[in-house]
Amino acid sequence: MPPAKKAKILKPDAYDTVKNAHASDGSYKRTESRFKPKVETLELDQSTPGRYHLHVALACPWADGALSVIFLKGLEDYVTHSVTHPTWQRTRPDLEGDVHTGWVYAKEGDKPLSSSAGHGSFDCDGCIPPGGEYQSIRDLYVGVGEMNGPFTTPVLFDKQENKIVSNESTVILRILNDKFNKAAKHPDLNLYPAELEQELQTLNDTVVYPCINNGVYRSGFAKTQGAYDTAVGELFDALDSMEDRLGNARFLGGDSFTWLDLRLFHTLVRFDPVYVVYFKCNKKRIQDYPNLLGFVRDVYSIEPVKRSINMKHIKTHYFTSHPSLNGHSIIPVGSGPDLDVPSGRGEPVKLA
Numbered sequence: 630m631p632p633a634k635k636a637k638i639l640k641p642d643a644y645d646t647v648k649n650a651h652a653s654d655g656s657y658k659r660t661e662s663r664f665k666p667k668v669e670t671l672e673l674d675q676s677t678p679g680r681y682h683l684h685v686a687l688a689c690p691w692a693d694g695a696l697s698v699i700f701l702k703g704l705e706d707y708v709t710h711s712v713t714h715p716t717w718q719r720t721r722p723d724l725e726g727d728v729h730t731g732w733v734y735a736k737e738g739d740k741p742l743s744s745s746a747g748h749g750s751f752d753c754d755g756c757i758p759p760g761g762e763y764q765s766i767r768d769l770y771v772g773v774g775e776m777n778g779p780f781t782t783p784v785l786f787d788k789q790e791n792k793i794v795s796n797e798s799t800v801i802l803r804i805l806n807d808k809f810n811k812a813a814k815h816p817d818l819n820l821y822p823a824e825l826e827q828e829l830q831t832l833n834d835t836v837v838y839p840c841i842n843n844g845v846y847r848s849g850f851a852k853t854q855g856a857y858d859t860a861v862g863e864l865f866d867a868l869d870s871m872e873d874r875l876g877n878a879r880f881l882g883g884d885s886f887t888w889l890d891l892r893l894f895h896t897l898v899r900f901d902p903v904y905v906v907y908f909k910c911n912k913k914r915i916q917d918y919p920n921l922l923g924f925v926r927d928v929y930s931i932e933p934v935k936r937s938i939n940m941k942h943i944k945t946h947y948f949t950s951h952p953s954l955n956g957h958s959i960i961p962v963g964s965g966p967d968l969d970v971p972s973g974r975g976e977p978v979k980l981a
């Protein structure tokens with residue numbers, strides 16, 4: 630048998646997509662999503678199972694949050710989903726000069742993939758291809774005429790019309806909560822209680838999104854010391870304030886679990902295993918915040934949320950996808966606190 634071909638080792642920077650989206654002061658600027666329909670006026674089909682499909686990277690907090698809502702609402706038979714390989718790959722490996730790397734599809738049992746710089750070997754466990762001709766998330770965007778990236782997950786896709794319904798997680802969450810209740814097994818579960826709408830939106834817009842959800846990325850992708858110092862300072866101020874808030878209430882809006890808890894959870898559950906090390910968010914760990922740790926355990930105890938968490942995909946993605954941050958794709962040993970223990974914050978969580 631001929632010897633297995635050795636992967637070619639590339640220069641770390643050559644295949645790295647964490648190169649775009651920075652301001653002149655070195656701070657990270659996330660690109661706005663392009664498909665943000667107004668949910669109130671959106672008309673969606675509620676009687677054709679499988680028409681809508683969610684493309685998910687399980688490592689991605691935004692996409693994984695959307696998958697949690699599919700499970701929470703009992704929509705898995707109506708809105709199908711697929712799961713990418715965790716390690717970013719060149720999406721046009723045969724095209725010389727096209728150095729884009731991003732999410733690609735594989736199926737369980739396929740041969741493991743190396744990082745785009747040629748290091749390591751990462752299996753395809755948990756990958757679910759979407760069927761059809763899509764090899765990557767880029768293919769999906771290109772298929773609807775969107776030639777320029779970023780080619781992000783989540784994407785809610787309408788297979789009948791061959792179009793992207795939305796690629797913005799906040800919009801997709803609201804769609805899944807509001808728009809498929811005839812098909813949902815749990816139509817009464819409402820993650821957007823009207824009486825909390827304004828309060829939660831303000832808390833999101835001023836603290837949770839900019840300083841925490843996006844704050845970890847602003848810290849980790851900063852290209853100057855000043856940009857990093859600002860981002861990490863705002864991040865830990867925000868975590869301190871959430872620690873205080875969750876000392877007085879079980880969830881951000883009080884007794885009931887909402888979309889904003891889900892958004893906060895998906896960042897916190899990745900914090901100790903990934904962001905502390907990878908994004909240099911090491912002033913404190915979630916483990917050092919009793920209320921935040923209890924909150925993460927409470928949310929993780931909600932079975933449909935837990936079902937959406939795949940720690941192997943989470944760790945593999947971050948540590949193997951950006952050669953300029955972790956050239957040899959070594960995955961650190963820690964996986965964060967044990968989440969399978971009672972939070973000590975009262976009765977087991979029950980959803981309304």
Ligand SMILES: N[C@@H](CCC(=O)N[C@@H](CS)C(=O)NCC(=O)O)C(=O)O
Pocket residue numbers: 646661662686688689690691692730731778779780781782783796797798799
């Ligand atoms: N605003 C978007 C952000 C989505 C996003 O940035 N997803 C990342 C993964 S966590 C991605 O797919 N990045 C691919 C790339 O930048 O090439 C949302 O919340 O849906």
